Amino acid sequence: MILSEPGATLLELAHVSRVYGEQVKVYALRDVSLQIRAGDHMAIIGPSGSGKSTMLGLLGVLDRPTDGTVTVAGEDTGALPDDERSRLRGDTIGFVFQQFHLIPHLAAVDNVATALLYRGLSRSERRDRSMEALESVGLGARADHRPVQLSGGEQQRVAIARALVTRPLLVLADEPTGALDSKNAEMVMEIFAGLQSAERAVVLVTHDHNVAATANRVVSMRDGGIVSDVTQTPTPFRGPS
Amino acid sequence: MSRFRELIGIALAGIAARKVRTLLILLGPIVGVAAMVGAVGLTESAKGDLKARLAELGTSLITVEAASSFGSQNPTLPQNAVRRVSAIGSVDSAAAVGEIRNVVTLPNEGGAEYYQAFPVPVLSTDTALPAVLQVPLRSGRWISTADQRNRTKAAVVGAGLAEQYGVLPGEIRTIRLNGEDFGVVGVLERVALDANLDNAVFVTPYAAKEYLGADSTAPTKMYVRAAEGATQEVADAIPTAVALGGSKEVTTSIPSDALEASAQADKTLQQTALFAGLLALAVGGLGIANVMSISVIQRSSEIGIRRALGSTRLLIGLQFLFEALFVGLLGGLLGAVLGVGVVYLVSAIAGWVVVIDYAKMPIWIGLAVGVAVAAGLYPSIKAARLEPLETLRLG
Numbered sequence: 001m002i003l004s005e006p007g008a009t010l011l012e013l014a015h016v017s018r019v020y021g022e023q024v025k026v027y028a029l030r031d032v033s034l035q036i037r038a039g040d041h042m043a044i045i046g047p048s049g050s051g052k053s054t055m056l057g058l059l060g061v062l063d064r065p066t067d068g069t070v071t072v073a074g075e076d077t078g079a080l081p082d083d084e085r086s087r088l089r090g091d092t093i094g095f096v097f098q099q100f101h102l103i104p105h106l107a108a109v110d111n112v113a114t115a116l117l118y119r120g121l122s123r124s125e126r127r128d129r130s131m132e133a134l135e136s137v138g139l140g141a142r143a144d145h146r147p148v149q150l151s152g153g154e155q156q157r158v159a160i161a162r163a164l165v166t167r168p169l170l171v172l173a174d175e176p177t178g179a180l181d182s183k184n185a186e187m188v189m190e191i192f193a194g195l196q197s198a199e200r201a202v203v204l205v206t207h208d209h210n211v212a213a214t215a216n217r218v219v220s221m222r223d224g225g226i227v228s229d230v231t232q233t234p235t236p237f238r239g240p241s
Numbered sequence: 242m243s244r245f246r247e248l249i250g251i252a253l254a255g256i257a258a259r260k261v262r263t264l265l266i267l268l269g270p271i272v273g274v275a276a277m278v279g280a281v282g283l284t285e286s287a288k289g290d291l292k293a294r295l296a297e298l299g300t301s302l303i304t305v306e307a308a309s310s311f312g313s314q315n316p317t318l319p320q321n322a323v324r325r326v327s328a329i330g331s332v333d334s335a336a337a338v339g340e341i342r343n344v345v346t347l348p349n350e351g352g353a354e355y356y357q358a359f360p361v362p363v364l365s366t367d368t369a370l371p372a373v374l375q376v377p378l379r380s381g382r383w384i385s386t387a388d389q390r391n392r393t394k395a396a397v398v399g400a401g402l403a404e405q406y407g408v409l410p411g412e413i414r415t416i417r418l419n420g421e422d423f424g425v426v427g428v429l430e431r432v433a434l435d436a437n438l439d440n441a442v443f444v445t446p447y448a449a450k451e452y453l454g455a456d457s458t459a460p461t462k463m464y465v466r467a468a469e470g471a472t473q474e475v476a477d478a479i480p481t482a483v484a485l486g487g488s489k490e491v492t493t494s495i496p497s498d499a500l501e502a503s504a505q506a507d508k509t510l511q512q513t514a515l516f517a518g519l520l521a522l523a524v525g526g527l528g529i530a531n532v533m534s535i536s537v538i539q540r541s542s543e544i545g546i547r548r549a550l551g552s553t554r555l556l557i558g559l560q561f562l563f564e565a566l567f568v569g570l571l572g573g574l575l576g577a578v579l580g581v582g583v584v585y586l587v588s589a590i591a592g593w594v595v596v597i598d599y600a601k602m603p604i605w606i607g608l609a610v611g612v613a614v615a616a617g618l619y620p621s622i623k624a625a626r627l628e629p630l631e632t633l634r635l636g
Contacts, residue, residue, distance in 0.1 A: 062549060062630045083553045090551015097633060101546040105258030115550045117247050162550075 009071075010092075010169045010201050011036040011059060016068035018054050028054040030224045031068070036170065040201040041234065043212035046221035053174075055221065056205045060172050061089045073169060090115070094163030098175035100155040102147040102162075108154075109134060109143040112162045133161035137191055153184025160191055171195060171202045177211060182239045189214055189237035196234075210241040248556065252563035256571075259536075263568065266532045269525010270572025270609040271579060273518050277605050278580025280514030282597045284507055286584055289594030294433050299375070300497040301333075302434050303476045305463040305483065308490035315342065317459035318483060318491065323367070325482050326463065331471035336369040337460030341449045346442055347417040348406035361402060362441045363418060365449035365458055373464045374432055379403070380410035381427030388426075389445040394452060396423035401439035403428040418442065421452050434496040435464075522609060525572070526616035529565060533620035537561065537627070544624055545632030558625030565617020566610060573609030577602050 018029040029051045036042060036059070046052050057063035058070055061077050070077045073092050077085055094115075102111045112130035121129075134143050137157040147155050156176060163171050176192065177185035193214055195202050204211055212218050213235045220228040256263050285292075305326070307316035319325065323335045346361035371383050379400055388395040396416060398408060408414060408428055415422040423444065432438040446458040463483075467475035476493045483491045537544070544557055552560075581597055588595045 057630045060549065062628075062633070083555070086548065086551050086553045089549065095546075095549050097546075099542075101542050101549075101633060103543045103546065105254065110254075114547065117251070117550075118244050118552065118556060120243055122243075123250075166550075 007198075008038045009035050010038055010073060012069075012071040013055075013058065013065075014069045014071070016058060016065040016070060018051075018058065018063070019066040027224050029058070029065075032224075032226055033068075034219065034226065034229070036201045036203060038169070038201060039196075039198045040203070040217050041196045041215045042201065042203045042217045042219060043215035044203060044205045044219045044221060045207065045209070045212045047207065049223075050221040051224040052205050052207075052221055054224075056172060056174055059170075059203060060093055060095060061085050090119075090166065092169045094166060094168035094171045096156070096159050096163050096171065096173035096176050098178040100147070100152075100159045100179070102155055102158055104147055107144045107146055108139060108150065108158045108161075111147070111158055112165050115162050115166050129165055130161070133165040134158070136164065137161045151184065152180050153187055156180060156184070156188050157191065160188070164195070169200050171200065173202070173204045175206055175208075176204065177206075177208065177240055180240075185240050186237055193234070193237070208241050210238050213238070244556075248559055248563055251560050252567055255560070255564050256567055262532060262536065266525075266529045266568050267572040267575065269522065269528045270569050270613060271525075271576040273520075273522025273525050273612070274573045274576025274605045274609050275579040275583065276518030276521050276576075277515055277608075278577050278597075278602070279583045280511055280518055281601070282580060282584030282595070283587055284511040284514070285596040285598070286588045286593040287507070287591075288505065289588070289596040292596060293594045295497060295501060299469075300495070300501065301467045301469060301472050302374070302497060303465040303467060303472060303479065303493055303495055304435065305465060305479055305491050305493050307461055308492050315461075316490075317457060317461055318463055319485075320459050322460055322463055322483050325485060326465055326479055329475055329478050329482050331468040331475050333466045333468055334369060334373045335463060335465040336367050336373040337463040338364040338366045338370065338443070339446070339449065339455070339458055340364055340461045341444075341453050341455040344419050344442075344453050345417075349415075350417065359405075362437060363449075363453065364438075364441050364443050365446045365455065366443045367446075370443070370464065371429065373466050374434070374438075375466070376430050376432050379428040379430045381425070383427055383429075384443055384445055389447050392447050392451070393445070394421060394423045394448060395426045395445065396448075397427040397429055397443040398425055399429050399439040399441045399443075400431045401436075402442065405440070416442065418444070419453055423448070519608075522612050526612040529568060529613055529616035530619055533561065533565060533617055534623065537620050537624045540624075541627055541632040544627050545629040548627075548629035549633065554625040557627075558621040561621035561624045562614060562617050565613045565621070568617075569610035569613025570606065572613065573606035576609060577606055580605075 013032055013034045016029055016032045017027060020026045020028055044052055044055060058065055061072060064078060072088055075088060077088065080088065103114060109127060109130045112133050113126040116126045116129060131140060131143060134140050137160050139154060139157050139161065142150060142154060150158065177188055180188060189211065192202060204215060206212055214237050216234050217231050219226055307318045318337065323337050326332055326335045341363045344363040346363060366384055368384060368386055371378060384395060384397055406416065408425060414425050416425055449455040450458055465475065465479065472495055476495055479493050480491050547557060584597055585595055
């Protein structure tokens with residue numbers, strides 16, 4: 001676990017561009033700079049094709065920029081070999097996806113424990129910490145259920161527990177309520193509201209304005225660039241817009 | 242080490258999660274190894290009884306017969322042939338028999354017409370014969386020095402003749418040799434290395450000469466037991482030792498040689514079946530490669546999320562390679578068990594003695610593991626090369 005101070009820069013994009021195509025170059029991101037600090041509860045918002053997904057890939061160290069630098073916890077990720085990027089990703093970032101991406105043959109607790117593999121922890125330590133994380137999202141009693149035995153909302157809560165179990169500096173969520181009904185969406189957003197902490201940052205990538213309203217900082221994107229970056233007073237989630 | 246254990250756990254969970262798929266890809270290694278274990282086991286077991294008997298009898302017995310040289314119709318060995326041969330350093334023991342010709346042998350007074358149709362060899366013998374042959378008596382006792390000294394009409398019959406004459410164990414009975422009643426004092430167990438003895442009657446040299454009118458008690462055949470490992474050397478030395486510069490010619494043979502040759506498994510059949518097993522294993526390997534390649538595509542989301550959670554390319558590749566390894570190991574083990582089962586079943590039906598070389602099992606199972614790992618290499622590399630961003634479908 002990497003510790004951070006309140007207000008410290010956890011992740012920084014400096015003049016980042018991401019270009020696809022060899023012959024015909026398409027700019028998915030163009031000269032984007034962004035700092036994510038401890039305590040941020042950020043929403044990245046924009047219409048389809050605005051570059052949100054590309055941004056998410058770069059923030060999550062899942063992709064490399066064509067130009068510019070991505071710095072995570074003080075390390076320039078562009079200079080790191082693939083294995084080191086994997087290690088950094090596992091140590092500092094927790095992911096929550098729209099489609100949950102749980103491993104179907106594993107029980108909820110084992111899905112959460114997947115994030116703790118290859119860290120020198122014993123099986124019982126992995127299980128204890130995973131149970132703790134599941135209990136924090138109200139799913140302690142469903143620990144031994146496989147994804148197919150859980151509702152969509154419960155699956156997303158398992159995914160959130162998996163993202164939190166490593167105690168990451170940054171939680172990256174991609175349309176976390178996109179596949180949920182309004183009741184489950186509210187439950188999940190309630191959990192996200194509770195994640196706000198001075199030591200970590202939460203970034204929600206969404207096209208839902210009601211989701212964005214729960215953040216204290218909103219970054220709006222259009223055509224591969226940031227058009228606004230404003231701080232706001234968060235409001236409680238009012239259901240999917 | 243803990244990383245290694247974690248990888249094993251993930252691989253085993255992956256195999257256990259998809260039971261039908263796992264069963265399908267297990268078939269290749271199972272059939273391949275079962276075919277190879279079965280091929281070797283069945284071809285060896287078909288000769289298993291001979292092998293077992295050979296192991297029991299040993300390979301150190303030599304038979305010595307007088308050669309029929311020109312002008313000699315009934316060749317014999319020198320009277321003191323046993324003593325001459327015993328002088329050879331590596332000879333453990335020796336015994337001789339002398340065939341008495343033209344003896345009419347009957348189980349009793351009646352049935353002369355029927356039994357005379359089957360000529361029975363009657364042999365004068367010395368007391369050491371069963372010990373040299375390493376064959377026990379089925380019942381009763383062997384001819385003794387007391388029989389010779391007391392001039393008794395004692396006879397021992399071979400196991401085959403005893404069965405033919407209906408001699409019961411412990412029964413007091415006689416057989417008729419040239420019209421003389423001889424008391425049957427024992428029955429010699431079957432002699433695997435010289436089946437002629439199974440149908441023979443054994444009497445003392447005195448009885449041979451005095452009661453059965455033998456011209457001579459000179460031996461016609463000698464059995465020599467050589468020291469372990471010196472059989473051929475002794476067999477080569479015997480003609481000189483017996484002749485001692487005289488005119489007697491002898492032929493020697495090692496009866497276990499023939500048995501040993503016939504106990505050899507049919508190598509061509511074995512190799513053909515082995516080849517078929519290897520082919521099954523290779524086809525099974527293709528099956529593993531095929532199914533695992535599809536599996537990598539189906540499990541791309543799992544691969545993506547594992548990568549997002551910090552797994553390196555190497556760990557992802559190893560996870561799939563370990564799955565292939567366990568498929569090979571499990572398939573190999575099950576195949577070996579199946580192969581052994583088939584050998585036992587067929588041997589039980591055919592009445593064979595089961596011969597299975599368990600020392601070779603690691604080779605067959607190792608082959609299955611090798612093929613499975615080789616087959617899993619491509620899907621593993623494919624899995625390791627998957628980009629998490631491509632598999633997670635963001636946005």
